[in-house]
Amino acid sequence: MSKKLRIGIGGIWHESNSFCIRDVTAEDFTRHGRTAFGGDILEHSERRDEVAGFAEVLRQHRHIEIVPLISAETWIAGHLSSDAVGFLEGSLRRGLREAGKLDGICFAPHGAMAGAAIADVDGHLINVFREELGPGVPVILTLDCHAVLTRQMLDLSTAVVAYRTHPHVDVVETGVRAANILLDTLAGKLRPVTAMVKIPLLLPPPDDGTKSGALKELFDKFIAWDRIDNVIAASLCPSYPWQNVPEQGWAAVVVTNHDVALADRLARELAQACWEARFRLLPEPMVTPHEAVRQAALAKGFPILITDSADTVGSGAPGDNTVLLAALLEMCHEVNGLALAHLPDPEAVSRLKSHRVGDTVTLRVGGKRDTRYCSPLTVTGEILCITEGPITNDGKFIAEPMAETGSIVCLSIQNVRLVLTEREIMGPQPSVFRKVGIEPFEAKVVTLKTGIGFKVTYGHVAKAVIRADCPGVVSYNLRNYDFNRVPRPMFPIDDNAHWELPAR
Numbered sequence: 001m002s003k004k005l006r007i008g009i010g011g012i013w014h015e016s017n018s019f020c021i022r023d024v025t026a027e028d029f030t031r032h033g034r035t036a037f038g039g040d041i042l043e044h045s046e047r048r049d050e051v052a053g054f055a056e057v058l059r060q061h062r063h064i065e066i067v068p069l070i071s072a073e074t075w076i077a078g079h080l081s082s083d084a085v086g087f088l089e090g091s092l093r094r095g096l097r098e099a100g101k102l103d104g105i106c107f108a109p110h111g112a113m114a115g116a117a118i119a120d121v122d123g124h125l126i127n128v129f130r131e132e133l134g135p136g137v138p139v140i141l142t143l144d145c146h147a148v149l150t151r152q153m154l155d156l157s158t159a160v161v162a163y164r165t166h167p168h169v170d171v172v173e174t175g176v177r178a179a180n181i182l183l184d185t186l187a188g189k190l191r192p193v194t195a196m197v198k199i200p201l202l203l204p205p206p207d208d209g210t211k212s213g214a215l216k217e218l219f220d221k222f223i224a225w226d227r228i229d230n231v232i233a234a235s236l237c238p239s240y241p242w243q244n245v246p247e248q249g250w251a252a253v254v255v256t257n258h259d260v261a262l263a264d265r266l267a268r269e270l271a272q273a274c275w276e277a278r279f280r281l282l283p284e285p286m287v288t289p290h291e292a293v294r295q296a297a298l299a300k301g302f303p304i305l306i307t308d309s310a311d312t313v314g315s316g317a318p319g320d321n322t323v324l325l326a327a328l329l330e331m332c333h334e335v336n337g338l339a340l341a342h343l344p345d346p347e348a349v350s351r352l353k354s355h356r357v358g359d360t361v362t363l364r365v366g367g368k369r370d371t372r373y374c375s376p377l378t379v380t381g382e383i384l385c386i387t388e389g390p391i392t393n394d395g396k397f398i399a400e401p402m403a404e405t406g407s408i409v410c411l412s413i414q415n416v417r418l419v420l421t422e423r424e425i426m427g428p429q430p431s432v433f434r435k436v437g438i439e440p441f442e443a444k445v446v447t448l449k450t451g452i453g454f455k456v457t458y459g460h461v462a463k464a465v466i467r468a469d470c471p472g473v474v475s476y477n478l479r480n481y482d483f484n485r486v487p488r489p490m491f492p493i494d495d496n497a498h499w500e501l502p503a504r
């Protein structure tokens with residue numbers, strides 16, 4: 001009987017937003033429900049990620065022994081603190097040492113982790129594989145297409161494959177692709193070589209992701225290359241833009257079977273196509289918060305959405321920014337009908353709970369979690385409702401069917417209905433308004449803290465979507481940030497940014 005091949009698998013999921021106020025700690029990873037070590041990582045039977053894809057393929061082969069290493073995850077937040085990097089590095093190293101001899105690795109580093117001290121944390125962790133396993137063991141990586149791809153990640157790995165959809169619906173499939181590349185490499189059928197061309201583009205994800213428009217055309221272009229002989233994996237990484245790091249920018253990356261010239265030619269062709277499409281990739285226009293309210297008041301029909309992408313909770317923002325609410329309260333007399341807003345604010349909720357429905361109260365709301373971008377707003381309103389969460393998770397923004405909110409209070413301030421919750425909520429959930437007896441689809445104006453999530457829960461009913469240019473950590477107006485570590489010029493944050501393919 002021939003000896004089994006031992007394959008290490010695992011992944012680490014996090015995107016680091018350089019503008020978030022709080023660094024990510026080791027505890028953020030350890031208290032997350034999906035962080036696990038060794039055999040426990042395969043215990044999550046509901047896993048639908050790259051690790052599930054790795055296991056799905058590898059389990060079919062009797063000569064393979066799966067060696068689960070680490071699965072760590074935390075919500076999008078700021079840079080990784082040194083202690084978080086130390087925790088991940090130590091856990092990975094320990095896992096590898098306990099695993100003993102390994103013949104190959106399938107790993108999902110996601111590709112968008114930046115540290116307070118180390119810019120490329122993913123590359124830093126992949127180096128642990130090399131330090132522990134040596135240079136010869138194949139390491140196949142899966143990446144989010146929002147990876148900020150670095151030279152180090154490519155140099156230390158054997159091949160990379162990235163998601164090909166946004167929203168990401170091919171995550172398991174990406175794991176399957178990686179595992180098949182590893183098996184073929186171990187069998188001597190493939191000798192992967194990689195070419196990458198970085199493109200100086202820095203853009204928020206378009207509303208329709210890869211479903212339509214210029215980004216879809218670019219993805220269709222390289223996905224069609226699967227049919228070319230010797231192409232193993234072509235990918236486009238349009239980057240995670242809210243990261244101020246030296247290797248920021250899009251990446252066209254092509255892995256071929258020992259054909260450097262082909263990999264290079266296709267990566268250059270894709271990079272050139274991205275650059276030529278740049279004006280079609282620009283985000284939807286935004287207007288000032290006051291202008292947004294004015295336009296919403298004049299728009300026909302209902303509901304009219306006003307979105308504040310800069311304060312999107314799932315993207316690392318606090319969700320309690322008051323700039324849009326302040327504009328709404330100043331101008332609500334122009335709105336013919338109800339205008340809705342939500343803020344997470346445990347202090348305000350606790351104060352309001354000591355009152356009764358019908359009381360009129362003056363208090364400061366919001367603006368407490370990140371005072372760099374706004375301040376608390378003093379409002380006077382009548383308490384319409386005091387209730388308790390959870391609410392239904394309408395948009396599947398989290399894994400559970402219900403979203404914890406803590407206590408919920410609804411204030412009536414002229415024609416504005418302000419819902420305050422004890423906890424922040426992932427995604428724009430219509431249920432937060434329904435919970436207090438308001439049907440948001442029948443309101444004239446609904447203000448939402450969302451980038452593209454509104455498409456899921458409000459997209460089918462919204463009569464218009466107006467984007468407010470508010471300050472915050474996830475602004476779609478990237479000119480709002482000081483990208484002092486990013487290579488310049490960069491389109492579109494620099495005027496007349498110019499670029500040509502690098503010389504061969």
Ligand SMILES: [Zn+2]
Nearest residue numbers: 144145146168
């Ligand atoms: Zn992503």
